[in-house]
Amino acid sequence: MKIDFWGNEYKVNVVVACTGGFLIAIMSSMFGFGGGPFMVPLMTVVLGLPMYVVVGSSLLAIFFNTAMATSRVISFGNVDFMLFGLMAAGAILGGMIGPKIAKRLNPLVIKRVAVVGLLILGLMLINVIPTPK
Helix, strand or coil, X not given: CEEEECCEEXXXXXXXXXXXXXXXXXXXXXXXXXXXXXXXXXXXXXXXXCHHHHHHHHHHHHHHHHHHHHHHHHHCCCCCHHHHHXXXXXXXXXXXXXXXXXXXXXHHXXXXXXXXXXXXXXXXXXXXXXXXX
């Protein structure tokens, strides 16, 4: 499949994209995370898309899985709506500012920052780095 984005054309293997998205959705549903940390490497490394295309595309891709998981969590009564409101406001603001910054930076710098962030997150998840309280 060919994707045309802002005058640039990219080729994407549909079978790899669908299979990867399916497996990521299963894993994220099983373990309770959004899927972004796996969707972004799939789209950049495996599918070869540039970071400014991947960010919006991965957010849309994980939206559906997140919507299903959210509806289930709300049905169980496990949602703090005040915390949700604060995080949603921050996400909207970051979603408006982030792409403007990313468009001005070198894609390699963005990838390196993402790698460092994911490494820190991974080390926190396995308790090598203590999580802030």
